[in-house]
Amino acid sequence: MRVLLLGADGFIGRRVADRLLADQDLTVTVLGRRDSADIRFDLTAGSPGALARFLDAAAPQVVINCAGATYGTSRALIKANTLAVATVCEAIRRSREPARLVHVGSAAEYGPMPAGVPIPEGAEPRPVGPYGVSKLAGTELVITSGLDAAVLRVFDVVGPGSPTASLFGRLAEGLRRALEQHERVVRMPDLSGYRDFVDVRDVARAIQAAAVSAATGVINIGSGHAVRAREAAQLLVRASGFEGSISEDARQVLVPSQVVTDLHQQPRVVEPRAVVEPVQWRQADVRTARDRLGWRTLVPLEESLADIWMETACRV
Incomplete structure (x- = not known):
């Protein structure tokens, strides 16, 4: 099978490329702006x-779109997550x-949902902020295109390669700095929210499975479990051996970790921005992905x- 991959340099795209290139039954072509x-x-x-x-x-038989932008102005997000998708569909x-x-879509498309309930694909999307809106617009373009198409609405992706601007990327860097400088406190934003964390390698398997399937429409990709971010953070703290404390600012949280990484901008360090995050609950209903x-x-x-910690600790 011939596959055209978009976004191979991103967090998810790199893992997808690794899986596809290891499959001898696939011929993979990468399209992007970089050399x-x-x-x-x-x-x-x-x-x-x-x-x-x-x-x-x-002449690809399947096009996999992992490209997009997580950070930037509203205009930049719309260009990367909506206009680019329109170009792909029309082409x-x-x-x-x-x-x-x-x-590849995002759970940010759902927006606030009732706590304690897994989110099904049929839930009415109510995204907050330009990222979620731009991703939802891209999804709508795909599912109304008339193409043989599936949108994988991916929840909160973690694992090796996590961007330093993500929740656990920031925490890992803070822990490393604290250990090196003998600090006793690592400062983080509010960690009270619940998230459905899914490993990037599992996400890559889901994308590969979707590529060779006949499934269409929106499909949630998550663990199916909601975990309080504070409890997940403690797992990373224990992995690091840090014996100090985590200080949370209840008024602020990180820009949430998203599932796609910008393919079309030059590599750069993105500083996390503290914002009010109205979404306190994410848990995927994953029965469609299973079935x-x-x-x-x-x-x-x-x-x-x-x-994540091992990668951060070994970084020079």
Whole structure:
């Protein structure tokens, strides 16, 4: 099977690329703006017609879109998460042999939901902030495109490679600094919210499963369990051996960790921004993923967080 991968340099995209390239039954082509891509193309600026010509040349049977932006201005987020998706959908429609599309969405599209209840795919989305709105718009473009398409609405992704601007990326860096400088307190934003943490390697397996399946529509990808962020943070603290305390600012939380990483900007350090986060509960209803993809999580949260710490501790 011939696969065209978009967003191979991102947090999730790197893991997807590793899985696909290890499968001898797949021929993988990477499209992106960087020199490492097989096909150089900017999804936020290129036209659907130009992209359709590349599709005709590569003749993929499946297009996997892991590209997008998590941080930036509202305009930048709309360009990366909505306009780029429109370009991909239109290019596939114009191509000689329209490919199947697997698009990576985000649980941020749901917005606030009732606590204590798993979120099904049929829940009415109520995103807050430009990121969730731009991702939901991208999802709507895919599912109304008329294409053979699936959207994997991924919940809170953790594991090795986590961005330093993410919740556990920031905590791991804080713990390392505290251990090096013999500090007793690591300051973090509010950790009272509940999240459905899923390992990036499990997410990559789900994307691969969706690529070779006939499943269409929106499919939640998560662990199916809600864990208080504070309890998850303590797992990372124990992995690090830090014996001090975590000080939380109840008025602020991190910009939430999202599932896609910007493919179209040059690599840069993104400083976390403290904002009020109105979403206190995320738990995926994962029955659709289990029934239609034959997928379930394999990596426990403890292992995901231990791997984050190991990576951070070994970073030079």
